[in-house]
Amino acid sequence: EIVLTQSPATLSLFPGERATLSCRASQTVSGYLAWYQQKPGQAPRLLIYDASTRATGTPDRFSGSGFGADFTLTISSLEPEDSAIYYCQQRSNWPPELSFGGGTKVEIK
Amino acid sequence: QLLESGGEWVQPGRSLRLSCAASGFRFEDYAMHWVRQAPGKGLEWVSVIDWNNRVTGYGDFVQGRFTISRDNAKNALYLQMNSLRVEDTAFYFCAKDIREQDYNGFHVWGQGTMVTVSS
Numbered sequence: 001e002i003v004l005t006q007s008p009a010t011l012s013l014f015p016g017e018r019a020t021l022s023c024r025a026s027q028t029v030s031g032y033l034a035w036y037q038q039k040p041g042q043a044p045r046l047l048i049y050d051a052s053t054r055a056t057g058t059p060d061r062f063s064g065s066g067f068g069a070d071f072t073l074t075i076s077s078l079e080p081e082d083s084a085i086y087y088c089q090q091r092s093n094w095p096p097e098l099s100f101g102g103g104t105k106v107e108i109k
Numbered sequence: 110q111l112l113e114s115g116g117e118w119v120q121p122g123r124s125l126r127l128s129c130a131a132s133g134f135r136f137e138d139y140a141m142h143w144v145r146q147a148p149g150k151g152l153e154w155v156s157v158i159d160w161n162n163r164v165t166g167y168g169d170f171v172q173g174r175f176t177i178s179r180d181n182a183k184n185a186l187y188l189q190m191n192s193l194r195v196e197d198t199a200f201y202f203c204a205k206d207i208r209e210q211d212y213n214g215f216h217v218w219g220q221g222t223m224v225t226v227s228s
Contacts, residue, residue, distance in 0.1 A: 001169060034207070034214040036152070043218040044152060049207050055216070087152050089214050096166035096212040098142070098154040 002026055004088055004101035012107040019075040021104045023088035028068045035064055035073045036087045038103075044087065048073065075106070083108045110134065111203050116222030123193055123226075129186040129203030129219060137181040140206040142215060143188050145199040155201070156188065160210055193226045200224075 003026040011019055023033065031051045036044040046055045048064035051071055061076045075082055088101040115127040127143070143155040156177040157166045165177050176189040186203050200223050204215035 032213065036215070043202055043220055044215070046207070046214065046216050049214055091212050091214060093212060096157050096159070096164065098157065098212070098214065100152040100154060103151045
């Protein structure tokens with residue numbers, strides 16, 4: 001089983017600042033990594049897939065990078081509505097098995 | 110586009126069947142998933158079924174207790190949960206995969222249905 005470790009657990013920044021979220025895998029996942037945003041009381045929303053491809057509707061201030069076992073989600077200039085928990089997710093193709101990281105909470109000061 | 114149902118309160122050891130009604134896309138072209146989230150906790154992948162209803166996968170914690178299935182004629186996804194435990198208490202989401210005929214992740218999510226396991 002591939003384990004994803006996200007850091008930091010919490011990030012507290014001002015509007016306009018840059019946020020850098022990390023996701024590390026216990027073994028290579030190639031480029032099969034996705035990022036999700038979840039706000040309180042809502043279902044998660046897909047932001048990024050294939051490590052760096054924005055999903056439809058994802059603002060361009062969100063960008064993903066990385067390959068292998070080290071990945072980053074960057075929010076270039078934080079907006080108040082970016083306050084949420086962000087999860088990374090990987091998949092193993094055979095047998096099909098997916099898993100999430102523990103999440104990073106982004107707080108806007 | 111995805112609407113879950115079937116969640117309720119049950120006692121430990123009992124069974125429950127969740128359903129998910131899909132609309133707005135070609136259901137038979139996509140793998141479908143169940144993901145759960147215990148109150149105040151993170152996301153946990155539960156199970157996947159391929160577009161042909163032939164291949165399935167489960168999280169390690171399932172330990173043979175859950176069975177995922179689908180009916181492409183009805184655009185419906187199911188999760189049969191047996192031998193329920195207190196730790197299975199969670200919101201259960203169904204989700205459509207990102208790509209046709211592949212396993213990648215979760216593009217579209219339902220709003221979830223709550224399962225409470227308690228004596």
